[in-house]
Amino acid sequence: MEFTAQQLGQYNGSDPSKPIYVALKGRVFDVTTGSSFYGPGGAYTMFAGKDASRALAKMSKNEEDIISSLDGLSEKEIGVLNDWEKKFEAKYPVVGRVVS
Template identity: 45%
Template sequence: MQQNNSYAVATPLNVSIFLILSSILYLRLRPSEPPKLPQGPKPIVFQTFTPRTLLKYNGQDNNPVYLAVRGKVYDVTSGRNFYGPGGPYENFAGRDATRGLACQSFDEEMLTKDLDGPLDDCADLAHDQIDNLNGWIERFDEKYLVVGKLEPFRKTEFH
């Protein structure tokens, strides 16, 4: 007589344990939602500015801080503590800072008064002032992004 020593694997208890272990394994290994990256800043598009259109980029109302030097417009927002509201260079925010930087002056009279007039060509600067200005330009070129160019306001003629 031959004995049958086979055991039933598919018992209700074994099936229950298998289902529980499978569920736990699935819950631990299932794909999770992809991580959500924070939204980056809006892209900056190279623009042409006039003294009047540049003026709104003075850091007020959480706007970016731009300033112009020798026709290049720099985004100095990362230096908001210096160039933004309350900073030592705040007069230059949203303005052409060429003459003020060359003369090492933060005074209002260094800024262009007529926003619709010609740009200051700084032709009367002394050699040491030009050297000083070139040093500033070199620092700005290394540290800040150029976001545009500054041109004088041009009246369009309508016929």
């Protein structure tokens, strides 16, 4: 499935009848099984329904970092993002891609 950023936002955990999605490097993961982390009240709820690539690379929960842009990231930050991507791939199914 293809999602615009706006469509992805509908899967932010606020509607219990919908799955929870988080995108990483443009790939959309179904993180519903991790709803204690990504659902309402979870430690990572701010990533739900968004592309959290930059924030995860920077290990940041700041709103301005919860975007898909990788511009200006250091080699180390890209490595951190790649590690997150491997964790997501091992734990959550990919359900689509974010398109602009």
